[in-house]
Amino acid sequence: MQPVALVTGASSGVGEALAPLLAQRGYKVYGMSRREVDLPGVIALPADVSDAEALGRAVAQLMEESGRLDVVLHCAGIGGAGPVEQMPAERAKSIIDTNFWGSWNICQATLPHLRKSDRGRLLLVGSIAGFMGIPFRSAYCASKAALKAMTDSLRMELKGTDLQVAYVAPGDIATNSIATQYRQPVFDLDPIYQARYKKADDGMAENVGHGMSANFVAEEMYKIMEKDELKPYYLIGAFVQKASVKVSRWLPGSWWEKVLGKYYS
Numbered sequence: 001m002q003p004v005a006l007v008t009g010a011s012s013g014v015g016e017a018l019a020p021l022l023a024q025r026g027y028k029v030y031g032m033s034r035r036e037v038d039l040p041g042v043i044a045l046p047a048d049v050s051d052a053e054a055l056g057r058a059v060a061q062l063m064e065e066s067g068r069l070d071v072v073l074h075c076a077g078i079g080g081a082g083p084v085e086q087m088p089a090e091r092a093k094s095i096i097d098t099n100f101w102g103s104w105n106i107c108q109a110t111l112p113h114l115r116k117s118d119r120g121r122l123l124l125v126g127s128i129a130g131f132m133g134i135p136f137r138s139a140y141c142a143s144k145a146a147l148k149a150m151t152d153s154l155r156m157e158l159k160g161t162d163l164q165v166a167y168v169a170p171g172d173i174a175t176n177s178i179a180t181q182y183r184q185p186v187f188d189l190d191p192i193y194q195a196r197y198k199k200a201d202d203g204m205a206e207n208v209g210h211g212m213s214a215n216f217v218a219e220e221m222y223k224i225m226e227k228d229e230l231k232p233y234y235l236i237g238a239f240v241q242k243a244s245v246k247v248s249r250w251l252p253g254s255w256w257e258k259v260l261g262k263y264y265s
């Protein structure tokens with residue numbers, strides 16, 4: 001039987017690299033995003049992951065057509081920048097709606113089917129930013145930290161089933177994500193934030209621009225999903241970014257804050 005995979009975020013970046021890769025490697029692949037995808041070997045399944053009903057209908061269509069679901073690689077996500085004090089709440093909420101509630105919706109819509117597979121795999125894409133707060137990226141960090149906690153809970157809840165779940169935490173990836181996300185204009189902000197915000201935001205854009213390729217991350221995710229037993233989380237990225245997760249845990253909080261503060265603002 002040909003295994004069936006659902007890749008979300010398939011219209012750009014990591015998801016766009018992963019969906020055709022899985023098709024090449026023998027999977028029947030559905031590519032989900034709000035925009036309809038046109039990728040080799042990939043069946044377009046447009047839906048907004050933050051809309052549970054629309055997502056449910058899309059997954060029902062997949063099940064009607066294919067009768068099974070073995071792999072879900074959930075890459076859909078958005079970023080955004082602005083200080084806690086002044087970022088419009090609706091902007092922050094839409095990040096959390098997409099990254100956290102979208103992942104919740106994906107779990108609710110797909111787990112009943114994935115659990116029936118004898119080799120079910122669910123990879124939820126978070127971020128290294130899910131392990132720490134980064135200045136002016138609070139809603140994004142919070143959404144990915146919440147997803148990490150949810151993944152930890154889910155893994156324990158699924159104990160004894162054939163479904164393996166992991167949180168995948170990449171560092172910077174050179175995709176369009178910075179160009180397409182909401183970044184609060186500097187001139188909107190109180191002067192106490194302006195210079196540090198600009199430095200942090202420019203630094204983030206530069207790091208992402210010099211980040212890993214989406215193809216590299218896609219290959220790494222493929223290797224992860226092929227493993228027999230998945231660990232709770234996987235870090236993908238430059239040595240410094242991966243090490244930052246460990247160092248942030250070893251260092252006293254105020255020391256870590258100084259290190260990160262120097263880097264970002």
Ligand SMILES: NC(=O)c1ccc[n+]([C@@H]2O[C@H](COP(=O)([O-])OP(=O)(O)OC[C@H]3O[C@@H](n4cnc5c(N)ncnc54)[C@H](OP(=O)(O)O)[C@@H]3O)[C@@H](O)[C@H]2O)c1
Binds near residue numbers: 008013015125169
């Ligand atoms: N780029 C980085 O440096 C970086 C670093 C760490 C982690 N990540 C994470 O890695 C994942 C992939 O990032 P990327 O850089 O490849 O992003 P990207 O190029 O901006 O692509 C994001 C994808 O998510 C889809 N998407 C966004 N909102 C959606 C929604 N509500 N419903 C359905 N699909 C939605 C987009 O499609 P539509 O707009 O067509 O819906 C697009 O296909 C994200 O979860 C991101 O947070 C990225």
